[in-house]
Amino acid sequence: MNRLLILLVLAIAGSMQAQPVRLRGYVLALHAWERFAPAGTLLFGGPRTLRLELLRTRLMPTVRLPGSLRLQLAYEVNLLYASTPNLLSAPADPMRPRQMIKLSARLYHDRHVRVTHYLDRLSLRRSFTWGRLELGRQRIAWGVGRLWNPVDFFNPLAPFEFARVEKNGADAFSLRYYLGLLSDLELVYNPEHHGRWHNVAFRWRTHAGTYDLAFVGAILRRRATVGLTAAGNLGMAGARAELLWEQGRAISLVLGLDHQFAPRWYGLVEYYRNGRGAARPEAYDWLALARGEAVQVGRDELALMLQYELHPLVRLQALHLRNLNDQSFYTGFQLTWLATQAVDLVLGGWLGEGDRLSEYGLLPDVLFLRGRVYF
Known part of the structure; x- marks a missing residue:
């Protein structure tokens, strides 16, 4: 895997030389x-x-290719030091949820240090007047909650995460079709874990009054899911809500209010009813949290x-x-x-x-x- 990843990065770098590239x-x-x-x-x-101690270098070039195609890429090299010997001896970077193949590998490790690299984004995008197509590892961020997003089916972040500032990419084919100035339909096909699961999802967004509304649905790991989101103004405050039903699980709900009290003061309150969580500590699913399949274990x-x-x-x-x-x-x-x-x-x-x-x-x-x- 390490050799394959290095060859893939070198091939992409070579293809960029003759193309207009924006590197950031x-x-x-x-x-x-x-x-x-x-x-x-x-x-x-x-x-x-x-x-x-963590040192991370993230390269995010965008390459314009013939045929109005764009190559979106995010490549990371991470050097991690842990004060405790052998803490980093476990396999590095297991395959993340919503990814089909593993594009990460270990470059070096000893009792205290581990160096890894991986491709977090790698997709081809084509924009049209009617919409957009994208194929490959990409960012698909759904939901309106400030801290919790149960309708984000593609690798949401926990609110207490401090070492990671980017959401992991999902391997998918996505199509976005514009229905109007403030309305669109997005369809996603996401093969996961070497084709073990074939997930499909959609989101229809529209606008009513001062509110942005969305209806989502999916079949994720053979489990049916539907949900609603709303975001707008409630008086002088911003209001957000997400509602999600998953087959075989309790309903998830997010309700939030935020307000800019003064030019320098901002406040937020948000409630999360976690349909995947448990009300008793002995039932908490810590393994799902460790695997990145959940962001909270409480109800x-x-x-x-x-x-x-x-x-x-x-x-x-x-x-x-x-x-x-x-x-x-x-x-x-x-x-x-x-x-x-x-x-x-x-x-x-x-x-x-x-x-x-x-x-x-x-x-x-x-x-x-x-x-x-x-x-």
């Missing part, structure tokens, strides 16, 4: 310190404290966010996540400095509290510093 990307450096509760140490199989989640602009280039944010069933909570903060148009720095952390088997009581306390340089 970033270099990200992350320093993080994590401390687990004793129960979390037993569950995740690691030490009580852990120091991580009823509440989020409160408050953001203050200290300066046009400096922003302070606090986010409180609470499991309403086991009463555990996770509180995060972020101080973001936009140093230049091409550089940002983030100082942040997470503190958890709860019983030893609760959702957030098992997650680690985190302190991190993250910097990113764009080009």
Whole structure:
């Protein structure tokens, strides 16, 4: 796999030489310190404290090809250091959900260091006056919730994720057909895990009054799914809602309000009824969380966010996540400095509290510093 991936990257790079290319990307450096509760140490199989260093280079060229085609590409190289020996000895980068083939490989590893590379986007896109076609590994982001998106069938991110800022790509063929100025129909075919599953999904979007509406449906791993989303204004506040029914599971629901109270103050409240989650700690599906197939394990989640602009280039944010069933909570903060148009720095952390088997009581306390340089 490693040799195949290197040959594929070299072939793509060679094909770019004769074509108009727009190259952009970033270099990200992350320093993080994590401390687990004793129960979390037993569950995740690691030490009580852990120091991580991550250096990520992400290249995102766009290549214009003959026939009005565009090649969309995102290639990453990640160097990860862990203070605990042998923590990185497990297989690197298992195949992610909604991907058909594995396009990641390990370049180097020892007891403390692992270097991996992979293709996170690799697709051909063709735009028409009536719509758009795209084939390959691509970003398909559905949903209107600020923190949770149950109708995002293609690799949503957890709200407490701090090391990853990009959603993983999905291997798919997608067609978007414009029905009007504010309306379209999108169809997606997604083969997964070497063709073990053949997922299909659609989203119809339209507009009514001040609200954007969407109706979604899918068959995912042979499980039927339908849902609705709405986003618009409720008085002076923004209102968002997602409703999802999955065959054999309880209904998922997101309700959210956000408001710009003053030029410098912004607030948000969001409730998530997780149809895949459980109300009792002994029923939590931690394996689904580890595999990336779930972003929460609890049934009823509440989020409160408050953001203050200290300066046009400096922003302070606090986010409180609470499991309403086991009463555990996770509180995060972020101080973001936009140093230049091409550089940002983030100082942040997470503190958890709860019983030893609760959702957030098992997650680690985190302190991190993250910097990113764009080009």
